[in-house]
Amino acid sequence: MKIHYPSVSVERRDSLGNGLIKISFRSPELAARLRPGNFIHIRVTQQLDPLFRRAMSVHSADGELFTILFRIVGRGTELLALLKEGARVDILGPLGNSFNPPRDGETAVMVSGGTGLPPLHFLARSLIRDNGVDPETIRFLCGISSLGDLPLTFDVKSLGLDLLISSDDGSVGVRGLVTDLLAHKLQNADVSKMRVYSCGPEPMLRVVANMCVARGVRCQVSLERHMPCGVGTCLGCVVQSPTSDDGFRRVCIEGPVFEANEVRL
Amino acid sequence: MSGIDLSVEIAGVRFRNPILTASGTFGYGEEFNDYIDLSMLGGIVTKSITRQPRPGHKPPRTCETTGGMLNAIGLANVGVERFISEKIPFLKSLDTNVIVNVAGFSLDEYSEVTRMLNDCEGIKMLEINISCPNVGADGLEFSSTAQSAFKLTDELKRISRFPLIIKLSPNVTDIASIAKACEDAGADALSLINTLVGMAIDHTTFKPRLTNVTGGLSGPAIKPVALACVMKVYRRVRIPIIGIGGIMDQFDVAQFLIAGATAVQFGTANFVDPDCTVSAVDGLRDYLAGMNMSKVADLVGKLQV
Numbered sequence: 273m274k275i276h277y278p279s280v281s282v283e284r285r286d287s288l289g290n291g292l293i294k295i296s297f298r299s300p301e302l303a304a305r306l307r308p309g310n311f312i313h314i315r316v317t318q319q320l321d322p323l324f325r326r327a328m329s330v331h332s333a334d335g336e337l338f339t340i341l342f343r344i345v346g347r348g349t350e351l352l353a354l355l356k357e358g359a360r361v362d363i364l365g366p367l368g369n370s371f372n373p374p375r376d377g378e379t380a381v382m383v384s385g386g387t388g389l390p391p392l393h394f395l396a397r398s399l400i401r402d403n404g405v406d407p408e409t410i411r412f413l414c415g416i417s418s419l420g421d422l423p424l425t426f427d428v429k430s431l432g433l434d435l436l437i438s439s440d441d442g443s444v445g446v447r448g449l450v451t452d453l454l455a456h457k458l459q460n461a462d463v464s465k466m467r468v469y470s471c472g473p474e475p476m477l478r479v480v481a482n483m484c485v486a487r488g489v490r491c492q493v494s495l496e497r498h499m500p501c502g503v504g505t506c507l508g509c510v511v512q513s514p515t516s517d518d519g520f521r522r523v524c525i526e527g528p529v530f531e532a533n534e535v536r537l
Numbered sequence: 538m539s540g541i542d543l544s545v546e547i548a549g550v551r552f553r554n555p556i557l558t559a560s561g562t563f564g565y566g567e568e569f570n571d572y573i574d575l576s577m578l579g580g581i582v583t584k585s586i587t588r589q590p591r592p593g594h595k596p597p598r599t600c601e602t603t604g605g606m607l608n609a610i611g612l613a614n615v616g617v618e619r620f621i622s623e624k625i626p627f628l629k630s631l632d633t634n635v636i637v638n639v640a641g642f643s644l645d646e647y648s649e650v651t652r653m654l655n656d657c658e659g660i661k662m663l664e665i666n667i668s669c670p671n672v673g674a675d676g677l678e679f680s681s682t683a684q685s686a687f688k689l690t691d692e693l694k695r696i697s698r699f700p701l702i703i704k705l706s707p708n709v710t711d712i713a714s715i716a717k718a719c720e721d722a723g724a725d726a727l728s729l730i731n732t733l734v735g736m737a738i739d740h741t742t743f744k745p746r747l748t749n750v751t752g753g754l755s756g757p758a759i760k761p762v763a764l765a766c767v768m769k770v771y772r773r774v775r776i777p778i779i780g781i782g783g784i785m786d787q788f789d790v791a792q793f794l795i796a797g798a799t800a801v802q803f804g805t806a807n808f809v810d811p812d813c814t815v816s817a818v819d820g821l822r823d824y825l826a827g828m829n830m831s832k833v834a835d836l837v838g839k840l841q842v
Contacts, residue, residue, distance in 0.1 A: 320785065322601060
């Protein structure tokens, strides 16, 4: 199975402000193989420091292109942000598993926190484009810290689905946490016809997972971990799991998408 | 270029090239089978196998550091019984030399695992991990003094039907004297170095970055330490040395051989590039051609001082 694409070209790079960077890559083969939830592992330098690749969830994959959307948070993402159009990068992918789409008659509810948005955008987009799901049936709950992060949500907005935004400081959307939006959605809802997908900071995911498990809502969470290898060997990215033989699951290969009751966050 | 001989021999075992994978970085072999042709490698070393299954430490277990990484996985493995029933059948089918790494917490444990592996087909050698830095004082005990290293090697030599490689720790005062003790006890080869004890701290939370607090440092950051250890040990013993420590490419392989190693293991590099070992095999051939050399074994110990 091919996973190593040593020379993928950068098609386009945009700065969205607030340290948010969007980069599109050209690779017809890899773009065709990526599924919502998958991640790619990018070598940020050919030098030996920083040594490891950076795991990035995929924001979209269309035709010959695929896109990532991230925030500069450290040395690795700083180097990634410097990539220019036409540059070549070394990528492993597609890695990890993918989301289970909703069944007929089920409503997809996305719960996104900050830069946890990309895999949920990819999922929503793919449900609409590839599975023929009516955009208006998809609920996208999106938590951001404040107005400056609003550009994160632009691609979601253009999908024409039901987007609800919360911000920590109330500068945009509803003031409060995205988990409050979810709690509201779950109230008086027929939870048997609902499927929740979530990605974001772990404290948020914990609340989402607990809420869904308590209400009996099917829920998948996508986790982020520092990943040395990304292919299941180093055992560095494990998450505690009550349903696993040895108490752990590898986020890179058994995940990054897990059933909410499968992991202890 | 086809006239270039990459083969080496260690304790009567022929390796098609000197490039092996290091324990703990290559799973049980099957993890990489999807991505690379394992028959291209000189050999593979399994993760450490213990008497009982071990789930490993709580996360976070790894942390990137300057030019390297810290790990405190905690010898996570399926235990020797499941290793024999579930992993050996695959390993047996491989067209490469399989070396099983053995770890333990007491002499009895090492002995028992070694005895159980005696009945397995498909194993070429055992590598005895007497130097894991992440499992408390007990794990290091056997590599910290010449006497204890001698005692363990001597005991396992009586039991094992396979040649023994003893894997040494750099976290000691004089690695060469411990190497010599292993040789005196009958070790067939030595591998070095295991990771260096290190730690990383988050200055905003005042917490260590690893749950285990300390971990083993590996990667290019430790290569100079490893090269010096290989050279010191090479000057002290006659048995073959397998060099380990931050090896990323064919040039690193050449440097370790020049320092005195007969073969090498790629460890952390596997996490950066799953196909690094295969690329290095090709690269090593090119390197030798460029140096007008025809046998890789001619590099061993050729340090000019």
